[in-house]
Amino acid sequence: MAAAGTDSRPQTGLSIGPLRLRTPIFIAPMVGITDRPFRAFAREMGVGLTCTEMTAAAALVRAPEEVAVRLLDLGPEERPVAAQLVGNDPQMMADAAQVCVAQGADLVDINLGCPVPKVVRLGSGAALAREIERTAQVMEAMVRAVPVPVTAKMRLGWDQHSINAPELARALEQAGASAVTVHGRTRCQKYTGDSDWDQIARVKEAVERIPVLGSGDVRDARLVEQRIRQGVVDGVVVARGMLGDWDFLESTVRLLASGDLGPEPDFESRLRLAKRHWDAMVTHHGEQRGVRLCRKFVVWAIKGCAGAARLRARVADLFTQADLDELYEEIRAAGEGPQGWHRPVFTSGEG
Ligand SMILES: Cc1cc2nc3c(=O)[nH]c(=O)nc-3n(C[C@H](O)[C@H](O)[C@H](O)COP(=O)(O)O)c2cc1C
Structure with missing residues (x-):
C-alpha cells in the first residue's frame, strides 16, 4: 500500500x-x-x-x-x-x-x-x-x-x-x-x-x-x-x-x-473541441451514421448555451455534415447562457 x-x-x-x-x-x-x-x-x-x-x-x-x-x-x-x-x-x-x-x-x-x-x-x-x-x-x-x-x-x-x-x-x-x-x-x-x-x-x-x-x-x-x-x-x-x-x-x-491546469476553458474552446470530435465521428462512421451518432454529443455541447431549448429541438433534424456545420455555427453565435456552462448529468449507463 x-x-x-x-x-x-x-x-x-x-x-x-x-x-x-x-x-x-x-x-x-x-x-x-x-x-x-x-x-x-x-x-x-x-x-x-x-x-x-x-x-x-x-x-x-x-x-x-x-x-x-x-x-x-x-x-x-x-x-x-x-x-x-x-x-x-x-x-x-x-x-x-x-x-x-x-x-x-x-x-x-x-x-x-x-x-x-x-x-x-x-x-x-x-x-x-x-x-x-x-x-x-x-x-x-x-x-x-x-x-x-x-x-x-x-x-x-x-x-x-x-x-x-x-x-x-x-x-x-x-x-x-x-x-x-x-x-x-x-x-x-x-x-x-x-x-x-x-x-x-x-x-x-x-x-x-x-x-x-x-x-x-x-x-x-x-x-x-x-x-x-x-x-x-x-x-x-x-x-x-x-x-x-x-x-x-x-x-x-x-x-x-x-502541475499547471492551463488556461480556464471558455465556451468557444469547449465547443471547438466538441466539433473536432463530431467531425472525426463523421469521417470514421460515414456521413449518415456518423451524424446520427453525433446527436447526443451535440445535445451535451448545447447544455448551458443561450437559447438551449430552441437549439436542442433542432438536433433531431441533423442528417448531414452540412446540417452539423450549420448548427455548430448557431451554437457558437448563441454563446454561453446566463447560468454559465454546466456538465450534463446522464445516468443510463451499464457499468
Ligand atoms: C452511458 C454509460 C455507459 C457505461 N458503460 C459502461 C461499460 O460498458 N462498462 C463499465 O465498466 N462501466 C460503464 N459505465 C460506468 C462508467 O464507466 C463509470 O464507472 C460510472 O459512470 C461512474 O463514473 P461517473 O460518476 O464519473 O460517471 C457506463 C456509464 C455510463 C454513464
Missing part, C-alpha cells in the same frame, strides 16, 4: 503489469460512447489508456468477426487500449480475451459492475462480483489465456449491506489481476448518490501490489491530483465528467503532468 504523501511534484506515469502508461488518467468504458473516434480523441487529449465499451464474451466467441468489427474495432491511433468483456464463464471469458488480443487489445478488463437487469440476470456484471470465488476463477482463466495484463472494474458491492470490494480486489490480485478499478457506488445505487471515495480508499489499502483506479464523479482536476498524490488511488477513470467537456480531460492530464 502506498503511504499517504505530501509530495507536491507533478505525477507522471503509471505501470499496469508490463504496460507503462504516460499518465494515470484514463477514460472509463461507456456503452454507446467510447467508440473508436471517441477513444482516439481521448488519446489526443493525452489520456494514458483508452477502453472500449463492454462486449459480451458469449457474442464475441460465437461471432468473433461480426462483433469484433462493431465493438472491437481497435486502431493504432488509440493505443494503448483496453477491451472490456462481460460474462461469467471462465472458459468463455478466456476465449473472448484471446479474440480481444488478436484484435490488438493491450489489456483486457472484466466488467464486474454492470447493474442492468438483462446482464445481472445472467449472473454477469455486478452479479458476478457477488461470487468472489467464481470471479477469481474467471480472472485466473483469462490470465492464463492471454499474454497481456488482465484487470477488473467493480462497484463497492451489491448494496450498502454487502460491500465486498476490498475482499474481491484482494482475491483478484491473488488470481493474477494487474489492476482494479473501483466505481464508488453499489449496484443498487446505479448512478445515483455520490461516489464514495473513502470506500475506494479501503480497496487501495486491501491490495498489496497492484494499482487501484478510482471511478465516480471525477469532475474536478485538482481533487484528482490530490487523491493521487495522497495515495488514495493510483489513478482515475473519467466518465460522465468529460461528456461535452473535452477540456476537462485535457486540463486534468496537463495538471498531473506539469
Whole structure:
C-alpha cells in the first residue's frame, strides 16, 4: 500500500503489469460512447489508456468477426487500449480475451459492475462480483489465456449491506489481476448518490501490489491530483465528467503532468473541441451514421448555451455534415447562457 504523501511534484506515469502508461488518467468504458473516434480523441487529449465499451464474451466467441468489427474495432491511433468483456464463464471469458488480443487489445478488463437487469440476470456484471470465488476463477482463466495484463472494474458491492470490494480486489490480485478499478457506488445505487471515495480508499489499502483506479464523479482536476498524490488511488477513470467537456480531460492530464491546469476553458474552446470530435465521428462512421451518432454529443455541447431549448429541438433534424456545420455555427453565435456552462448529468449507463 502506498503511504499517504505530501509530495507536491507533478505525477507522471503509471505501470499496469508490463504496460507503462504516460499518465494515470484514463477514460472509463461507456456503452454507446467510447467508440473508436471517441477513444482516439481521448488519446489526443493525452489520456494514458483508452477502453472500449463492454462486449459480451458469449457474442464475441460465437461471432468473433461480426462483433469484433462493431465493438472491437481497435486502431493504432488509440493505443494503448483496453477491451472490456462481460460474462461469467471462465472458459468463455478466456476465449473472448484471446479474440480481444488478436484484435490488438493491450489489456483486457472484466466488467464486474454492470447493474442492468438483462446482464445481472445472467449472473454477469455486478452479479458476478457477488461470487468472489467464481470471479477469481474467471480472472485466473483469462490470465492464463492471454499474454497481456488482465484487470477488473467493480462497484463497492451489491448494496450498502454487502460491500465486498476490498475482499474481491484482494482475491483478484491473488488470481493474477494487474489492476482494479473501483466505481464508488453499489449496484443498487446505479448512478445515483455520490461516489464514495473513502470506500475506494479501503480497496487501495486491501491490495498489496497492484494499482487501484478510482471511478465516480471525477469532475474536478485538482481533487484528482490530490487523491493521487495522497495515495488514495493510483489513478482515475473519467466518465460522465468529460461528456461535452473535452477540456476537462485535457486540463486534468496537463495538471498531473506539469502541475499547471492551463488556461480556464471558455465556451468557444469547449465547443471547438466538441466539433473536432463530431467531425472525426463523421469521417470514421460515414456521413449518415456518423451524424446520427453525433446527436447526443451535440445535445451535451448545447447544455448551458443561450437559447438551449430552441437549439436542442433542432438536433433531431441533423442528417448531414452540412446540417452539423450549420448548427455548430448557431451554437457558437448563441454563446454561453446566463447560468454559465454546466456538465450534463446522464445516468443510463451499464457499468
Ligand atoms: C452511458 C454509460 C455507459 C457505461 N458503460 C459502461 C461499460 O460498458 N462498462 C463499465 O465498466 N462501466 C460503464 N459505465 C460506468 C462508467 O464507466 C463509470 O464507472 C460510472 O459512470 C461512474 O463514473 P461517473 O460518476 O464519473 O460517471 C457506463 C456509464 C455510463 C454513464
